[in-house]
Amino acid sequence: xxxxxxxxxHSPRIVPYQPITLDPAxxxxxxxxxxxxxxxxxxxxNGSILLFRPEENFKRLNRSNERLxxxxxxxxxxxxxxxxxxxxxxxxxxxxDKTSLYVRPFIIANESSLGVAPSQNYxxxxxxxxxxxxxxxxxHPVKIFVESEYVRAVKGGVGNAKTAGNYAAGLKAQEEAAxxxxxxxxxxxxxxxxxVEEVGSMNVxxxxxxxxxxxxxxxxxxxxxxxxxIIELLKSWNIPVEERKLxxxxxxxxxxxxxxxxxxxxxxxxxxxxxxxxHYLDEQLLLRGGETGPLSRKLYETLTGIxxxxxxxxxxxxxxxxxx
Ligand code: PMP
Numbered sequence: 001x002x003x004x005x006x007x008x009x010h011s012p013r014i015v016p017y018q019p020i021t022l023d024p025a026x027x028x029x030x031x032x033x034x035x036x037x038x039x040x041x042x043x044x045x046n047g048s049i050l051l052f053r054p055e056e057n058f059k060r061l062n063r064s065n066e067r068l069x070x071x072x073x074x075x076x077x078x079x080x081x082x083x084x085x086x087x088x089x090x091x092x093x094x095x096x097d098k099t100s101l102y103v104r105p106f107i108i109a110n111e112s113s114l115g116v117a118p119s120q121n122y123x124x125x126x127x128x129x130x131x132x133x134x135x136x137x138x139x140h141p142v143k144i145f146v147e148s149e150y151v152r153a154v155k156g157g158v159g160n161a162k163t164a165g166n167y168a169a170g171l172k173a174q175e176e177a178a179x180x181x182x183x184x185x186x187x188x189x190x191x192x193x194x195x196v197e198e199v200g201s202m203n204v205x206x207x208x209x210x211x212x213x214x215x216x217x218x219x220x221x222x223x224x225x226x227x228x229x230i231i232e233l234l235k236s237w238n239i240p241v242e243e244r245k246l247x248x249x250x251x252x253x254x255x256x257x258x259x260x261x262x263x264x265x266x267x268x269x270x271x272x273x274x275x276x277x278x279h280y281l282d283e284q285l286l287l288r289g290g291e292t293g294p295l296s297r298k299l300y301e302t303l304t305g306i307x308x309x310x311x312x313x314x315x316x317x318x319x320x321x322x323x324x
Contacts, residue, residue, distance in 0.1 A: 001081065003071055003122040012077070014085055017127065023112035027119040032165045033109035035064035038268050039225075040131075041086055041101040041321075044309030049086060049101075049321040052268075052307050054079055056225045061105060063223075064161040069118035070107055078105065078124070083321055085126055102131045102269075134270045139292055139300050141276025142265070144199060145177035146186045146248060148281065152197070154190035155219030162222060170200055182279055184265070188248060190220065196246045202265030202273060203227035206251060207295060209259040216243040226266040230299060232315060239295075248280060255285045262293035271307070272300035 001012045028034045037057040042050045058075040065072060082103065105126045109119030150173040153159055153166045173185045186204065189195040196215050198204055203224040205214045212234055217223055234241045254260035255278075263275035274297075276290035287293075305311030306318065 001077075001124045003124070005120040009071070009073065009077075009124070012081055014088055020123075020125075022108075022110055025112040025114055027109040027111050027113060030114065031109070031116060032163065032168070033068055033070065033119055034107060035061060035068055035070060035161065035163050036104060036106035037061045037162060039103045039105075040268055040307070041103060042308045043100070044320075046309070048309070050307065050309055050318040051082070051086075051103075051321065052319075053225050053229070053317050054082060054319055056228070057105065060162060060223060060225070061107070064163055065107065067158060067161040068163055070109070070122060073107070073124060082126055083319075085128065087321060089128055099130050099132055102129045103127075104129070131269075139272070139274065139297060141274040141287075141290055141292055142184055143182040143277040143279065144184050144186045144265075144275055145173075145180055145182035146188065146278060146280035147173045147177070148188060148193050149173075151190035151193075152185075152187045152200075153220045157220075159220050160217070160222050174200055180279065182277075184273075186278065189218075194247050194249070196248055196251065197221050198224075199265045199267075201269060202267035204263065204265050204275075205230065206246065206254075206260060207262040207293070208251075208254045209261070211240045211242055212295075213242045213244065213246050215246050218245075224266060226268060226271060226303070229303065229315075229317060230266050230272075233299065233302060236314075251278075252280065252283065252285070255287075260285075260287065262295050263287055264293070264296040264299070271303050272296050 001009055003009050037060065039054055039057045040052060044050055055075060058078045062072055103126060107122050107124045110123050111119035111121040152170045158165050170185065177185045184199045186199050187197040189197055196204060198221050203214060205212055215221055231241050251260060265273040265275060274292040276287055278285040302311060306313045
């Protein structure tokens with residue numbers, strides 16, 4: 001679908017996956033005026049397809065649009081476009097490998113102009129990519145590097161918008177973390193490097209003395225849809241959840257006094273990712289002996305069960321598409 005200032009959004013269409021042509025002066029290349037989303041579709045045992053909370057993704061896309069001066073997109077039209085696209089393109093179905101379909105809606109500014117001003121033209125696209133199960137050999141914990149030099153996003157900058165620049169800012173730290181044997185970076189706040197924010201592509205939760213603590217949304221932490229779902233799920237199980245500021249110092253102290261019981265990340269890709277090790281400065285905090293904790297496992301099984309239609313969805317999170 002295209003946007004021109006004089007016409008608004010127009011010309012929705014489904015075309016085979018193929019390269020697109022852009023002018024080298026397109027604003028997206030120079031000023032990063034672009035936003036994206038990520039969600040998954042799952043195939044159920046009866047052959048239908050379930051989308052997980054897709055309206056939330058389009059709401060968040062519009063919040064990112066607002067910050068990047070990109071025109072509002074009709075959320076119902078966007079969802080309808082997604083449903084039609086998935087219904088047309090069902091090549092991903094072979095499912096012994098628990099294949100799901102990763103969905104990437106995104107918008108780019110494609111006006112050809114080197115002036116620093118919001119683009120007059122945009123393209124909204126959705127691409128699909130089948131993905132195997134994140135955990136081919138069962139859920140397993142990750143090692144995380146706590147980043148104390150670089151910052152990912154700050155409130156007042158592009159902040160919690162899901163936009164390319166926030167991810168570009170994270171690449172260097174990600175590379176350094178990988179060189180130290182860690183798969184992800186845990187970001188601290190951009191002002192004091194003191195408070196825990198989130199992981200590269202996940203929000204984070206910690207079980208401290210029987211309470212589940214997750215950093216409160218603060219304008220720079222991504223408003224994760226899995227995060228929101230996990231909070232609702234925990235509350236439905238009467239497990240106390242606190243959304244608040246959480247300093248890295250408090251975590252290290254809880255680790256040393258034995259009250260840091262479990263830690264996990266939440267996000268579309270892995271759903272739940274147990275944290276087995278946290279590397280912070282010279283310390284390596286080994287959690288649960290590097291094994292998956294019981295709460296992480298229960299949350300993973302419940303949420304993936306709801307997403308794949310194996311467990312009834314009491315929350316109304318899934319949107320069912322008819323089988324082809
Ligand atoms: N934080 C960041 C920076 C992310 O990129 C993601 C993935 N979208 C998340 C958290 C988790 O968000 P969600 O649960 O909506 O996938």
